[in-house]
Amino acid sequence: MEECEKAFDAGLLLAALNLVVTIPDVCANIDGTDYRKWCKEYLIELWTMEDNLLDNARLRKKLSESYGEIRYPRYVNYDAIEVPFVNAIPSDYRKTMSVPTTFLDKYNPDQFEIIGTRLELAKPIREVAKAGDRFQSGGRSFYIRTGAHELTRVYDRIVIRAKHHHPQR
Known part of the structure; x- marks a missing residue:
């Protein structure tokens, strides 16, 4: 030991x-x-995207209540999916994903590349919002479309990308 x-x-x-x-x-x-x-x-047990969407009860509840459907939402002002919890990071997703700042407690540079934060990556919402869209302003942040004319601001996030394939459950 x-x-x-x-x-x-x-x-x-x-x-x-x-x-x-x-x-x-x-x-x-x-x-x-x-x-x-x-x-x-010290390990993040990662499931595939499909397994998370089928079996991660906390994730399913969050997605259903916040966005009305069971899928990882995409931002309107940055090309990444929203991953609301560290234990919901999909093991088989190879593109950019935005995770809570608590991810840093489990961060392993051999597993993930940190791309940046909302402050440096998010396009200003006024540049991408459509006529009639309602949104909370207040500095750069990521936004998710939650209604026909409703954009919801997301809490502080870190954007990451997997470096290689992770073991699955």
Whole structure:
């Protein structure tokens, strides 16, 4: 276990997790601690887009209540999908996606590339809004069309793109 802790302290998260995963009998229960639980704290369990839309109850509720349909919405002023929760990041999506800032707690540079934030990437809404559209102004942000003439401003987001294929559940 000491090797796992040294690797983690040195910022070699993948090496630490590899030790825990590849030597489960050794790392499973040392000094009464279940290190598999420790390992899970530092992994994002990613599902495919289809699995998220079918089985992620929290995501389904959010999409249904906020947007009226079970699909990842797209922004009107930037080419990315809205992913409202870190655990709803689709493992099989290769284009840009916008995630909550809490993603940074789980960020792994081997898995994801950070593209930027809403402040630098979002087009000003006045440039893309159609005649008659209603929206909340107040600086650059991402907007989702939630009605025929309704644009909803999204909380602060980070735009990411997957670097390679992630394991699926």
